[in-house]
Amino acid sequence: MGMGTSIFIIRWINFLTMFLAILVIIFGIWMGTHHDGCRKSLTLPVMGLGGFIFVVSIVGFLGALKNNSILLWIYLIMLCITLVGILVFTVLAFIVTNNGSGHDVAGLRYKEYQLQDYSTWFLKQLNNTENWMRLKSCLVKSEDCNNLSKRYKTLKQYKLAKLTPMEAGCCRPPSECGYPAVNASYYDLSFHPVNSNHDCKVYKNSKAVKCYDCDSCKAGVAQYMKTEWRLVAIFNVILFVVLLIIYLVGCCARRKAARNRSKG
Numbered sequence: 001m002g003m004g005t006s007i008f009i010i011r012w013i014n015f016l017t018m019f020l021a022i023l024v025i026i027f028g029i030w031m032g033t034h035h036d037g038c039r040k041s042l043t044l045p046v047m048g049l050g051g052f053i054f055v056v057s058i059v060g061f062l063g064a065l066k067n068n069s070i071l072l073w074i075y076l077i078m079l080c081i082t083l084v085g086i087l088v089f090t091v092l093a094f095i096v097t098n099n100g101s102g103h104d105v106a107g108l109r110y111k112e113y114q115l116q117d118y119s120t121w122f123l124k125q126l127n128n129t130e131n132w133m134r135l136k137s138c139l140v141k142s143e144d145c146n147n148l149s150k151r152y153k154t155l156k157q158y159k160l161a162k163l164t165p166m167e168a169g170c171c172r173p174p175s176e177c178g179y180p181a182v183n184a185s186y187y188d189l190s191f192h193p194v195n196s197n198h199d200c201k202v203y204k205n206s207k208a209v210k211c212y213d214c215d216s217c218k219a220g221v222a223q224y225m226k227t228e229w230r231l232v233a234i235f236n237v238i239l240f241v242v243l244l245i246i247y248l249v250g251c252c253a254r255r256k257a258a259r260n261r262s263k264g
């Protein structure tokens with residue numbers, strides 16, 4: 001690959017990488033606009049990554065445009081840091097989200113989740129009183145539980161519904177409690193369950209209480225976070241491969257620029 005060719009390639013690759021960075025930022029914005037405050041924990045990190053890649057791309061583009069080996073060095077160092085950061089985060093994300101899966105319940109079209117199934121990191125975050133009070137407040141304000149009775153007018157519709165993990169864990173008592181459902185937002189609590197599950201005693205029909213203090217609710221949030229982290233991790237794998245190719249081409253361009261400078 002000749003000097004002019006490698007510089008030309010790195011110049012236009014970084015020009016295209018600027019658009020890639022913009023797409024990453026848009027992806028972060030999309031995560032933020034499609035989820036409420038309870039469910040967009042990764043929005044700012046994703047947008048920050050996009051902004052950092054944009055800055056790196058500008059440095060690489062200017063280095064190739066001016067055939068400046070110093071700028072290309074800075075570009076490669078910044079890109080290397082980006083690759084290492086993406087790799088570390090992706091590996092940790094897959095490790096953290098490796099545990100946890102739903103349990104099928106007879107008669108239900110959705111799964112129920114148990115907090116102890118999830119990784120130690122999730123348990124630590126969700127069992128932290130300050131963290132959970134913030135999430136709980138957000139969940140109450142989200143009106144997700146209160147909207148169930150509006151979406152499912154009859155008890156039959158409610159029993160055939162496919163609830164999300166958080167709806168299944170936070171808006172209703174666990175099935176093992178045995179409370180008969182009167183409608184989508186009200187259960188007959190006069191029934192006394194023989195099950196020892198603490199969540200059975202915690203659940204209340206009140207809009208502000210529901211099962212927000214239940215372990216099943218925390219498990220539902222953990223399942224949502226697991227899904228969100230997995231989505232970002234898969235996105236990062238694709239991003240890592242693209243940036244690695246760009247990095248290898250950038251290394252070639254820097255060597256060509258340094259060789260050309262020494263000859264001059």
